[in-house]
Amino acid sequence: MKNEQYEAIVVGGGVGGLSTALSLSRNGHKVLLLEKNESPGGNCSSRKMDEYTFDLAVHQLTGVEGDGQCGVVLKDLGIRHKLDFARVDPFLVLDMPDRSYTLPGSWDGVRSSLVKAFPKEEASIDRFLAKMRAIKQDAMMAQRILYGANSVVDELLNKDVPLSRWLSFPQGMLSMLAEGELTAEKFFRRYIKDDKLMSVVCGAWPYLGVPPSQLSGMMMAFLFGGQHMEKTFYPIGSSQRIADVFVESIEEHGGTVRLGAEVKRILVKDGRAYGVELANGEQIHCRFVVCNAPAAYAYRELIDPKEVPKRLLRKLGKMEKSVGPFKVYLGLDYDVSKHGLDHHEYLIYDSYDHEENYRRMQEGYPSSLSAYSPTKADPSLAPEGHSTLILTTMFPWQTKRDWRNHVDEIAEEMITKMEKRLPDIRQHIKTKRTLTPEKLKAYTNTTDGSMYGWANSVSQVLIKRLSNRSPIRDLYLVGHWTQPGTGVTTCIISGWMIGNLLQKTYGNVPSMHSILRTAQDALHSGFRGLQ
Ligand SMILES: Cc1cc2nc3c(=O)[nH]c(=O)nc-3n(C[C@H](O)[C@H](O)[C@H](O)COP(=O)(O)OP(=O)(O)OC[C@H]3O[C@@H](n4cnc5c(N)ncnc54)[C@H](O)[C@@H]3O)c2cc1C
Numbered sequence: 001m002k003n004e005q006y007e008a009i010v011v012g013g014g015v016g017g018l019s020t021a022l023s024l025s026r027n028g029h030k031v032l033l034l035e036k037n038e039s040p041g042g043n044c045s046s047r048k049m050d051e052y053t054f055d056l057a058v059h060q061l062t063g064v065e066g067d068g069q070c071g072v073v074l075k076d077l078g079i080r081h082k083l084d085f086a087r088v089d090p091f092l093v094l095d096m097p098d099r100s101y102t103l104p105g106s107w108d109g110v111r112s113s114l115v116k117a118f119p120k121e122e123a124s125i126d127r128f129l130a131k132m133r134a135i136k137q138d139a140m141m142a143q144r145i146l147y148g149a150n151s152v153v154d155e156l157l158n159k160d161v162p163l164s165r166w167l168s169f170p171q172g173m174l175s176m177l178a179e180g181e182l183t184a185e186k187f188f189r190r191y192i193k194d195d196k197l198m199s200v201v202c203g204a205w206p207y208l209g210v211p212p213s214q215l216s217g218m219m220m221a222f223l224f225g226g227q228h229m230e231k232t233f234y235p236i237g238s239s240q241r242i243a244d245v246f247v248e249s250i251e252e253h254g255g256t257v258r259l260g261a262e263v264k265r266i267l268v269k270d271g272r273a274y275g276v277e278l279a280n281g282e283q284i285h286c287r288f289v290v291c292n293a294p295a296a297y298a299y300r301e302l303i304d305p306k307e308v309p310k311r312l313l314r315k316l317g318k319m320e321k322s323v324g325p326f327k328v329y330l331g332l333d334y335d336v337s338k339h340g341l342d343h344h345e346y347l348i349y350d351s352y353d354h355e356e357n358y359r360r361m362q363e364g365y366p367s368s369l370s371a372y373s374p375t376k377a378d379p380s381l382a383p384e385g386h387s388t389l390i391l392t393t394m395f396p397w398q399t400k401r402d403w404r405n406h407v408d409e410i411a412e413e414m415i416t417k418m419e420k421r422l423p424d425i426r427q428h429i430k431t432k433r434t435l436t437p438e439k440l441k442a443y444t445n446t447t448d449g450s451m452y453g454w455a456n457s458v459s460q461v462l463i464k465r466l467s468n469r470s471p472i473r474d475l476y477l478v479g480h481w482t483q484p485g486t487g488v489t490t491c492i493i494s495g496w497m498i499g500n501l502l503q504k505t506y507g508n509v510p511s512m513h514s515i516l517r518t519a520q521d522a523l524h525s526g527f528r529g530l531q
Helices: 015-026 069-076 107-117 119-147 151-160 163-167 169-179 184-189 195-201 217-230 240-252 295-302 310-318 354-363 407-418 437-444 488-506 512-530
Strands: 006-011 031-034 046-049 052-055 085-087 092-095 100-103 232-235 256-258 263-269 272-278 283-291 324-332 345-349 368-372 387-395 429-435 475-477
Touching (some): 006 015, 006 272, 006 488, 015 240, 052 387, 052 429, 069 488, 100 107, 119 217, 295 310, 324 407, 324 437, 407 429
Parallel strands (some): 031 256
16 A cells, blocks of 8 residues: 555554554564553553552463563563562462462462362372473473464573473373363363362462353463462552553654554455554554454454455354453552451352352352452552452353342442451442443443453364454454463463564565465455456
8 A cells, every 4th residue: 555654553552452563663663553542451451549549450460570471571572671560479369168278379389288278189289280380381382383483482491391391292282182172170170089179279260251161171271370380470550550661662662652542444455454444534554454452343343344254253153252340449448458368369259169159140149259459569559558459250241130230239249248358348448439341341342341352161262262363464363352362461472472473474574474475465466356
């Protein structure tokens, strides 16, 4: 296109879009990022309510320090030194009906905690932990093979993976493919027979949104491995700080970030994306577009349906979306970390049976509740001596007891559950706000208020998630609706990888892929010319 003002336009300033835009800007591309909201970050953002700062969504991150993969990627993107993270350890306390389990964020710590609680299960705990560690290493090797050589993954592989593991990799890969078909229930049962232990090691399932009978076992294993091998952190300054640092750095590298700029259409002609049209009618052209707006919405609302293969639209119609968040943000005039909440985050369950907990949530009741207080890690988020507490449960878009009609009642039920740990909490509430799946949808355009993109069930994760390549030329997708999937660090890593891949395609030094692509383009336009 002759009037191209930018090489790349990134639609959406969630962490996936920000990371892609920074990666491309650092590689010398002229990038424009368009975000509909007045502040960047999407789910990874926060807002001030009265005197308190609350994260919209994010409560903890794995692997952002030391040799954690995201930490190394942040370093490669040139921003690691601009961010501070507080280590969260133990990363989770599970409050079950009869007792609590504290889960430290290290292999040794979690081993001794589990063995102490389940002494008769020591051998199965060891077999289970060894398997989790092996999977983490196999995943890194698979990544190296799928995405090609890059200095970051190679550095991590050299540190973490012994030669013997490389030698057994083909066998490891085959079992990973087979295990990739298993739910967390089926996969973890191979190692753990005790029902309560099983419930504890699957206790973090709400971070992925579906219970063990539906959840991909591989995703649960990655989450478990990440939390214990790569450690868990909270970003100082709240999650907004991450998004702000990305924007600052994109601009430092010559990129442009426009906030309050809603894209109405991705422009497509002859099967090729060539720009966008904003809600105010302005058109901007470019060489290629990367869409970070939620894919389920983008394929339906931003792209002319005539340009999308019907087969893909039918597939999207059948795919399941994840649940949405129902949150209560509380600003309190006392410090909860000194009155019963010693650790960063608690998951409070009505039952050891996660299927039952999930069934109740589908009916519209908060049978699983996450409670976290970031002011322990970062006291600057509240006035001195005060604290914040964020309560989260999850509901599908449609529930038997419709959450839309019971917002205050549900918020009260969630606070009542907290009274077990914080008996005086009601006397200390200064600020109280709620977030429903509907409000999240209005904020980020996430279809049906989905908090993690597609549900993380076996048939919708990793390489089975939507491809980052669209069927439209020069249009790519990034973010948690696409491969590899859910989570802030996962989206940062995938944005960085996609930026690097696009550099190979659109960069100045032609790669084999770009040569093939140019040849394909020539054939394509020749063919269209004949039509
Ligand atoms: C309640 C909740 C808690 C979570 N907790 C954690 C956690 O503790 N740790 C963790 O790692 N992950 C967590 N996650 C998941 C994590 O936040 C997401 O996986 C990740 O942030 C998704 O990033 P993304 O790049 O896909 O973009 P999104 O965050 O979905 O951002 C997409 C962006 O596109 C913009 N956009 C949409 N349409 C348009 C348009 N037409 N024009 C311009 N811009 C547009 C949106 O405004 C938004 O900014 C949580 C998610 C939720 C909802």
